[in-house]
Amino acid sequence: MHTSSLQQNILAELDHELATTRKLLALVPYEHADYQPHPKSMKLGKLAAHIVNLLAFKQLFVQHPSRDFLDPNGPKPGPSPTSSEELLARFEEYSASLRAALQESDDEKLTENFRLHRGEQTLMAFPKATAIRIMGLNHSIHHRGQLSVYLRLLDIPIPAMYGPSADEPAW
Known part of the structure; x- marks a missing residue:
């Protein structure tokens, strides 16, 4: 086995x-970057950038023991992309960097703790692998679901994800 x-x-x-x-x-249609389906919703361009920037956040979990949101020298997301090309280029760069960080890691390192905090207030403390799944993958999937709704509301066909979609019924 x-x-x-x-x-x-x-x-x-x-x-x-x-x-x-x-x-x-x-x-993502950047001509609709300011689209928001509800006043409390993120704008489309910001949501798409957030999904991409979360890749760098996941890499932080792999390579560091903690992240303090009050640290002025902590990593910050880059400027928001202004085109699909910029968005996809950042996605490719951050994806490759995250994969490389994971490949350089190992099971022992992934069981070490990661603490996300704001000063003394702990927001999350988990083994790195758990943090990657909860605040990394699950968080990204949540926002990707939001993005699919935005695209649907803009009448953009949605591709199959975990199974067929109304627009792509067969794989």
Whole structure:
């Protein structure tokens, strides 16, 4: 019986989710970057950028023991992309960087703790692999779901993700 490592499982899940995410990001119409379906909703361009920037956040979980949101020297997202080309270029760069960080890691490192905090207030403390799944993958999937709704409301056909969609009924 072959057993795969924690690292291999995360990489396989990441690869699957990245492929699906890229399909949706490629559909973002930047002429509608200011579109928001509700006054409390993020604008389309900001939502798409957030999904991409979360890739750098996931890399932080892999490479560091903590992140303090009050640290003025902490990593910050870059400027918002202004075109589909910029968005996809950043997606490719951040995806490759995250994959490389995971490949350089190992199961032992992924079981070390990661703490997300604001000064003394702990927002989240989990083993790195758990943090990657909860605040990384699950968080991204949540926002990708929002993006699919925005695209649907703009009458943009939605690709199959975990199964057929109304617009792509067969794989």
